[in-house]
Amino acid sequence: MSFTFEEMSHINISAADFMDNQLTMIGVNYELGPFLRMSCPKEWEQRLLTEWQTGASLFRSVISVLWVLPIDVHTFYMESVSAHGFEEHSSSWMNSLWAHKRTVEADGASCKIHDVVEFTPRVRIIGALASLIYKTVFKHRHKRLKVRFGAKPS
Numbered sequence: 001m002s003f004t005f006e007e008m009s010h011i012n013i014s015a016a017d018f019m020d021n022q023l024t025m026i027g028v029n030y031e032l033g034p035f036l037r038m039s040c041p042k043e044w045e046q047r048l049l050t051e052w053q054t055g056a057s058l059f060r061s062v063i064s065v066l067w068v069l070p071i072d073v074h075t076f077y078m079e080s081v082s083a084h085g086f087e088e089h090s091s092s093w094m095n096s097l098w099a100h101k102r103t104v105e106a107d108g109a110s111c112k113i114h115d116v117v118e119f120t121p122r123v124r125i126i127g128a129l130a131s132l133i134y135k136t137v138f139k140h141r142h143k144r145l146k147v148r149f150g151a152k153p154s
Contacts, residue, residue, distance in 0.1 A: 002097065003131040004118045009142040011113060012150035015106035018113070019083060022145070023049040023102075030148070031141035037067050038074065049086050054078045063092075074098065094130070095119045110152045113145060 011018070021027065024047060025040040032038065039062040052058060058076040065071055074092040081087075085103040092098055097120040105112040115138055121127045 001124055001127055002118055002120045003127055003134075004116070005131065005135050005138070006114065006116045007135075007138040007142050008112065008114045009145055010107065010110060010152040011145050012110050012152055014109055015084075015104045015111035018104055018111050018149075019050065020048065023086070023104075031144050032137070033144070035065060035140075036137065037064050038062070039064070049078070050081050050083065052076075052078045052081055052086075054080055094122060094126075096122050107152070113142065115142075 013021075022030075025038065025045050029037050041059055044059060056077070058078065061074045061076060062070050063072040063074055072092045072094045075090055077088065077090045079087040079089045084105070085101065087101045088099065090098045090100075097118065099118040101116045103114045105114070117134060117138065119130070119134065121130050
């Protein structure tokens with residue numbers, strides 16, 4: 001059984017600057033911080049996601065709470081990358097499918113960030129709880145983006 005959710009924010013940074021500065025593993029870890037962290041090989045820390053190879057497993061990432069307690073191991077597999085975002089179809093110890101699509105839409109000097117996540121837990125009975133946790137994590141990620149770049153009023 002799959003679960004899907006989405007989160008959207010309108011922030012005060014141009015789409016081009018966001019893509020050039022935030023879509024790296026350092027940027028991902030900023031969004032997740034300070035409570036969660038995803039590891040990566042040193043050479044991947046600052047590599048823009050738009051430069052990531054598609055159609056192949058890239059590397060394994062340990063997801064840790066407070067940087068020390070591992071809770072999952074994620075294998076990155078990028079389906080597509082572009083100047084407007086990415087689509088990842090990965091797997092982890094907890095999820096047979098982790099599909100994360102992020103689109104970045106220009107809006108003058110600001111941009112709209114839209115994340116859509118679909119996941120299939122390996123243990124079905126934890127799906128509802130996992131969904132609640134993942135939604136909370138993505139709300140936190142978007143809150144961090146708004147704090148960092150400022151939120152554009154609706």
